[in-house]
Amino acid sequence: MRIAFFTVLSPIRSALADCAEGLALAMSRNQDITIDLFINDDYKPDNPQILERFKIYTYHEFTALADRYQSIMYWLGDHGRYHGFMLDFVHRYPGVVVLNDLTLHRCVMDITLNRGNTESYLAEMRYAYGDVNALEIAWRIKTGQEGDQLALDYPLIERIVDSSLGVIVHSEYGRRKILNRHPEVPVQRIPYPFFMPGQSAPIEPEKMRAEARASFNLPEDTFVVGSSGIFVPNKHLGDSLSAFAHLLPRHPNSKYILSGFAVPEYNLNAHIEQMGLSDYVTITGWQPPDAFSRQMAAFDVGIHLRYPHIGGVPYTPIRLMGLGVCTIVSDIEPLAELPQGACIKIPPDVYQRDSLRAILEHLADNPDFRKEIAHNGQQYISQNHNIVKIAERYIQTLSIYGR
């Protein structure tokens, strides 16, 4: 079977690029399939493994090549620049869509309204929701007034789902949401696969931990808390840092590693300075996927909060847990499958800050408890997010719902 995979690739700074590359490589190990990648035309992919293994085309070339593919997969997310180019093809060349976010509203806005094409945007809104005040909704999403919730309430995935031959999501929550509006569409829940970029050999967490800590010059007895990714306000770093600050009188050797970077409009550095944590917090900035992933192994506790959300399953907790890092996440619907006890799920409510403090203190004071959760998480990921099994599920789904 020959598969056309519309995707994003490195050097695009997105967890979806990282994940898509790992998945594509795993799927390509099946001898019975060939995968070609189709990407946007505004960057050059730079991952040597990907460049070596796949033929990569820009999306312009697809029309001439379309007939050679038995199946098409669209790796979609709510970002116009990264995924917008796929939307036209979803309708013209139906395939299986992977909804990494449960809303594509901003993506659709980017390629219609924000490019002066008001009529297309209004047509999409009418198709999906009938007679609503579309421009008022667009304005409120654009200016951030309850933007995420509104984007979830009006996801603008309706025509995309209707055009598709099948849908893949990563949570039962996502599957139910799609089926509520589209009961006739085949929807599969396939979890994200755990893998480490640039590594095919089995992972040795202890060795990776030692190496990662050495790279930060961290003694073994330092209690390290970490958060990874692109830092935006709805990751609640204020609460995480406050919980960390609360620890310091009793654990003065602790460190907080922020592995990633903040978006320009979020002045994280000033916040850290204001809290008097400059000597304890390191912000690494953007790292390529393999270095970024390896750094996570240095953490004793990884914190990944996210609220509000747009329905997607965050990938970072999967990787943290797979690396044997005790992980704290928000107790949100997309993460309902992760059991309490394999990670620590904190409700995003009025008690969030106090809960984080209590939990972090308990983890710092009780290394055995922390290690047990880390072990549980690693075992859970090994059983439920195995990349070989997940790659096979993708191939199966594509062969069933192919063209």
Add this chain to the structure above:
Amino acid sequence: MENELTASITQTGKQIESILQKVRETSHASSPVRTAIFRRMQQTATINSHWHIAWPHWPPGIRAKVTAASQKIIRRLLQWYIDPIVEQQNQFNQTVVNALQLLADDLAALQTLCQSPSEVQQAKIDRLQRQINALYRQIQDKD
């Protein structure tokens, strides 16, 4: 092995829930109203120097279109002056929001401290209580 994992997850899950439950019972967390106020404050702290003119489409009529076009030009010409002011205001707003949050945290901590004695104070109280009990027994024995 799967059973062992499930048992371990269940066990640690219960411990986690117990910690979270205790937080709910003892926390001086903000009331929902106060939390909503903080969230709204956070959402509105950042001001935008770019107000849309003639978006998503131009207003009807030539006069309105000319006015909108003039406004766009003036906005572009004044950007160098307005943007730094907006940035200063945003920095101040964010600093105030952060300071208010820190004050709220300190207040919550003080409330907790006032409600229950510290460990050191409790140890003193316990020691004094034991001394009182011992003295009371001595008095009783003498009687």
